[in-house]
Structures are given as C-alpha cells and as structure tokens.
Amino acid sequence: MKFNYTNLIYQDNLKEGITTATIKNSEKICQKAHQEILKDRKNNILGFYDLPEKNVSKILTYVKEQEGKFDDIIVLGIGGSALGNSALYSALKVEKSLKKNLYVCDNVDPYLIKEILSKINLKRSLFNVITKSGTTAETMSTFLIFLEILKKELPETYKNHLVITTDKEKGFLREVINKEDIANFEVPDNVGGRFSILTDVGLLSSALVGIDIEKLLAGAASMKKKCENSNISENPAYINALLHYFYMKNGKNISVMMPYSNPLYLMADWYRQLWAESLGKKNDVYGNKVFVGQTPVKALGTTDQHSQVQLYVEGPNDKVVTFISVKNFTYDYEIPFLFQERDEINYLGGKKISELLNAEQKATEIALTNANRPNCHLILPQIDEFSLGEFIFMYEVQTVFAGKLLDIDPLNQPGVEAGKIATYALMGKKGFEKELEEIQKSMSENQTYEI
Numbered sequence: 049m050k051f052n053y054t055n056l057i058y059q060d061n062l063k064e065g066i067t068t069a070t071i072k073n074s075e076k077i078c079q080k081a082h083q084e085i086l087k088d089r090k091n092n093i094l095g096f097y098d099l100p101e102k103n104v105s106k107i108l109t110y111v112k113e114q115e116g117k118f119d120d121i122i123v124l125g126i127g128g129s130a131l132g133n134s135a136l137y138s139a140l141k142v143e144k145s146l147k148k149n150l151y152v153c154d155n156v157d158p159y160l161i162k163e164i165l166s167k168i169n170l171k172r173s174l175f176n177v178i179t180k181s182g183t184t185a186e187t188m189s190t191f192l193i194f195l196e197i198l199k200k201e202l203p204e205t206y207k208n209h210l211v212i213t214t215d216k217e218k219g220f221l222r223e224v225i226n227k228e229d230i231a232n233f234e235v236p237d238n239v240g241g242r243f244s245i246l247t248d249v250g251l252l253s254s255a256l257v258g259i260d261i262e263k264l265l266a267g268a269a270s271m272k273k274k275c276e277n278s279n280i281s282e283n284p285a286y287i288n289a290l291l292h293y294f295y296m297k298n299g300k301n302i303s304v305m306m307p308y309s310n311p312l313y314l315m316a317d318w319y320r321q322l323w324a325e326s327l328g329k330k331n332d333v334y335g336n337k338v339f340v341g342q343t344p345v346k347a348l349g350t351t352d353q354h355s356q357v358q359l360y361v362e363g364p365n366d367k368v369v370t371f372i373s374v375k376n377f378t379y380d381y382e383i384p385f386l387f388q389e390r391d392e393i394n395y396l397g398g399k400k401i402s403e404l405l406n407a408e409q410k411a412t413e414i415a416l417t418n419a420n421r422p423n424c425h426l427i428l429p430q431i432d433e434f435s436l437g438e439f440i441f442m443y444e445v446q447t448v449f450a451g452k453l454l455d456i457d458p459l460n461q462p463g464v465e466a467g468k469i470a471t472y473a474l475m476g477k478k479g480f481e482k483e484l485e486e487i488q489k490s491m492s493e494n495q496t497y498e499i
C-alpha cells in the first residue's frame with residue numbers, strides 16, 4: 049500500500065496550512081501519545097494490537113464443518129458488530145467471486161427484515177448473531193424475531209442455523225449459549241466494538257463466505273510493524289493522525305473518505321464509525337469540556353464528482369479529503385473506438401475504464417489542491433485481503449493516536465450509551481422508570497404540528 053500526504057503539507061509561505069516545520073515541532077506531543085499507547089498496551093487495554101497474531105483455527109474448523117450446508121449468512125448486529133462484516137464482504141465479493149450471500153441486518157427496520165426474509169432460503173441460512181454486550185436492543189430484537197421464525201419453520205434443527213459471537217462470560221446471550229448449547233465465538237474483553245473487525249466479530253462471517261482471513265491478518269501484521277515505529281515520519285498511522293489533528297485544530301471539522309472504487313465504499317462506512325465514535329467527545333481525559341471530533345463523510349469517486357466535489361472545491365474550507373484508489377484491477381474493460389469521427393468522445397477509445405477512473409481521481413486531487421483544500425491519497429496495489437488488513441490496522445492505530453493527541457479517551461462512547469438508556473426507558477425496560485418519567489415530561493412540552 050502507498051500513502052501520499054504531500055497535499056496535507058502546505059508551503060511555509062501560505063497563510064493557512066500545516067508545514068514541515070509544524071511536524072518537526074510536534075515531536076514532544078507525538079512521543080507523549082506514543083508512550084501512552086505503549087502504556088495502554090501494557091495494561092491490556094488496546095487488545096486490537098494483538099489481533100494480527102490471532103489464532104484462527106477455531107474459526108477455520110467451524111467453517112469446514114459447515115461446508116456445503118449454507119448459501120446465505122445473515123449477520124444480526126449493529127455498529128462495530130456489523131460494519132466491518134459489510135465492509136469486508138462488499139470489498140471482496142466481486143474480486144473473489146464469492147458464491148455465498150452475506151446479509152447484514154443492522155437495523156430494526158421492518159423493511160430490511162422483510163427484504164432479507166424475501167431473499168434467503170431459511171433451510172440454507174446461517175444466522176450469525178454478534179453483540180459484545182449481549183444486550184443491545186436492536187440486535188436482541190432481530191435475534192428474537194429470527195429465532196422465532198427458525199423455531200417455527202425448522203423446529204428440529206433450528207440450533208444448527210445459529211451461531212453467536214459475544215462476551216466469553218457476561219451477558220444474556222452467553223446464558224442462552226450455555227443453556228441451549230449453541231455454537232459460539234468470543235469478543236475479547238480488551239477490544240472495543242468498533243476495533244473488533246479482526247476478532248471473531250468480523251473474521252467468522254468473512255471466513256464463512258470464503259474470504260481468506262489468514263491473509264487479512266497477514267496484511268494487518270505487516271502494517272503493525274510500520275505502525276509500531278516511534279519515528280513519526282516513518283509511521284503512516286501516526287503521521288496521518290498528526291496531520292488530521294492539526295487540521296481539526298485549524299477548524300477543518302470534516303473528514304471525507306472518498307474511495308475510487310465501488311467495492312471500497314463500505315470501508316469508508318466502517319471508517320465513519322471508527323473516527324466518529326472514537327474522537328467525538330465532550331470531555332478530555334482531565335475532565336475539561338472540549339467538544340472535539342471530526343465529522344467523517346463518505347463519498348464515492350467518480351460518482352460523487354457529480355454531486356459533492358463542487359462543494360469540496362469551492363464551499364467552506366472545512367474538510368480534509370482522503371482519496372483511496374486501486375492500482376491494479378483484476379477486471380477491466382477497454383472502451384471501444386466507436387464514433388471515431390467525433391472528437392467529443394473519441395479520446396476515450398482504446399483506454400481502459402480503470403485508466404479513466406484513476407485519471408479522474410488525479411483530476412479531483414489537482415482541483416482540490418489548486419483550491420488550497422488539504423487532501424491525501426492511499427493507493428491499494430489491488431483489492432485483496434492483504435491490502436484490506438493493512439488498511440484496517442493503519443486506521444485503527446491512527447484513530448487511537450489521534451485520540452491521544454486530542455487528550456480524549458478514544459475507546460469509550462458515553463454519547464451512545466445515553467441513547468441506549470433512553471431507548472430502554474421508552475421501550476419500558478425494568479429499572480428505567482425514572483428516565484421514562486423524565487422523557488415523558490420533556491416530551492409533553494414538545495409540539496408537533498400537522499403540516
């Protein structure tokens with residue numbers, strides 16, 4: 049994988065922007081952040097660092113046992129228990145001609161459930177329930193709905209159609225596993241939801257559909273070596289975090305990730321959660337109100353050149369754009385020389401469609417740079433497990449390092465918890481009566497108009 053951050057470093061004579069001197073002068077804050085990461089790893093807080101060396105034999109054995117039984121894998125999960133699954137499958141589906149279908153039910157929308165039910169063949173379906181806490185309302189409700197359907201339609205064999213990934217000891221689902229003897233996997237204690245793509249959370253569904261998870265981990269391991277380097281300019285995750293940190297400080301509150309390839313679009317979705325939930329914080333670690341974070345936005349090249357790029361080039365200068373492109377495409381198409389006499393289109397004839405795609409990426413990069421809009425570029429040699437493993441690991445380290453620079457805790461999500469509590473209250477969960485009372489009081493003051 050290649051990383052070009054030239055367009056994040058502005059010339060010294062420009063009023064706005066980050067210069068090479070800024071990087072040199074950051075040695076102290078970077079070394080502090082690096083030391084904190086080392087300390088957290090020692091204290092067993094940043095378990096995702098150990099995942100590249102994970103032993104995947106349990107997953108591979110289970111997958112082998114299921115061979116020939118299923119065509120449809122349905123993940124029931126949300127947030128960190130779903131986004132990585134969608135991203136990996138979507139990235140590799142066409143590249144690897146994956147034969148199995150992966151459906152990710154990460155919402156409690158009746159239309160989504162209806163759509164999944166209309167597509168799957170229950171007898172050839174495996175439901176992969178994923179929740180670290182084992183209590184999340186969305187996952188619990190879809191689990192209950194599909195469990196009832198399974199019990200009704202396949203009363204003798206329903207358990208064979210279920211596999212659960214959750215905490216190894218705690219939570220309601222662990223009790224269900226123990227009581228009903230259901231196949232199960234674990235989410236390690238020391239890996240938070242949005243950092244769990246390389247645990248059983250993301251690896252099991254990937255292996256079930258035919259993704260080479262050992263190659264994925266090998267890619268992560270290779271990036272880990274680079275991301276352990278305390279020399280900031282040799283550590284891609286650290287340098288990118290530092291530059292984004294400075295831009296955040298300079299009021300660039302939006303981070304656009306723009307892959308130039310459809311399969312990578314959902315990787316940007318995975319990144320959105322990682323960057324948003326980890327860095328969007330009210331308090332710093334010292335208890336001061338800081339209200340930091342950078343809103344991640346996903347865009348797709350070339351599609352969004354005809355939708356968003358006008359805004360990126362000429363609108364408020366409040367964004368840092370990350371392009372992701374692919375060097376070698378396994379599948380490609382030559383644009384034919386039709387209508388040769390017409391200059392409007394004959395320049396396209398004989399070119400590969402991927403050549404046009406990458407030229408358009410370059411063109412957008414040039415337009416942004418000329419307009420003084422910071423941007424950087426990650427180039428995957430091809431879309432495969434190794435590159436995706438590298439990408440995932442780099443962004444996980446980058447996120448934690450950015451959190452350290454911001455002096456916030458990148459691993460918690462108190463804002464999400466507040467919403468969960470309100471949902472419990474509104475849905476009548478025992479123990480949340482006081483919260484319900486408060487909500488009802490504030491809702492009675494709300495007015496909704498017929499319009």
Ligand code: PA5
Pocket residue numbers: 126127128129178179180181182183184187240241242243325461464
């Ligand atoms: O990153 C996180 O911790 C969250 O986004 C969780 O992944 C999400 O809330 C789902 O939680 P759980 O896996 O406990 O169901």
